[in-house]
Amino acid sequence: MTRALVDVAATAQIRARIADRVVGRQREVDLLLAAVSAGRDLMLEGPPGTSKSTLLGTITAEWDIPLVFVEGNADLTPSRLVGHHNPARVLREDYSADNFVEGPLIEAMRTGGFLYIEEFNRAPEDTLNTLLTAMAERVITIPRVGSVTALPTFRVVASMNPYDNIGTTRLSTSVHDRMCRLVVTYQDAAAEREIVKRRTGIDSARVTADAVAVTRATREREDIRQGSSVRGAIDVALLASELAQMRGVTLPEVDSIDPPRGLPEDYTNVMLDAMLVALSGRIHLDDTAFETPEAVLQEIWQDHFVLLPAAAEPG
Structure with a gap:
């Protein structure tokens, strides 16, 4: 198998173009590019909303190769992953290569694409064993169809959320031994503000800063097992903008991202309602928590819009 997808000079050019399209x-990007260019399969480990799909989509688009998406769950059987014979045609024609319906693994192997399996640790063990064969040999033999050899650009990239252990299985050492691993964490506040600005098109720096701040606060409380990703901040900003328009509330045009002071009550109320809708389903409380998600979010709102400005007052 060819070790690299592209030469070093081309990889450097791709790296620069990706940097223009992905915030931070x-x-x-460097580590992911290095792994797949070296011919390695890869595990991306991190919470949802940390740009894993965006990174892969950008890289495969730059290389002009397919990104074949699969969701890992209990229904991802070996036949769903590899493919199956069309039952109606089998009854008429018997089994043949012509009536075989390719699954995502075979599609990715034939086209030289990246097979991206999200929630990898939710897939059944026998499915993972089937995948190991493709990863190790780059060839799969299908009864009554023959052998399928992957093109050189074929890669397996999997992702998993280390904070979610409900309905998941422990991956075997055989799986870990065949994959490189890249931990992807949340970005800093400045990067998340830029993401929200790009995704929403909202000009108010105050709205963007507030949406990011309250969303990031959900990741810092002990009574929240897992907080919201930047997707929550995007929705907070979008909902706040829509609510403000409906209620005739003027969004602040203040460019400052410092602790908010002197903001109109109608604006802070808009932000509270936007938070409750956008974030209440995205936060997962600790098992020992006695409050509702809405009550926790109201505390975060009060900390940000009432207590923080008061603490920042002179004297």
């Missing part, structure tokens, strides 16, 4: 993540 330069280190992750």
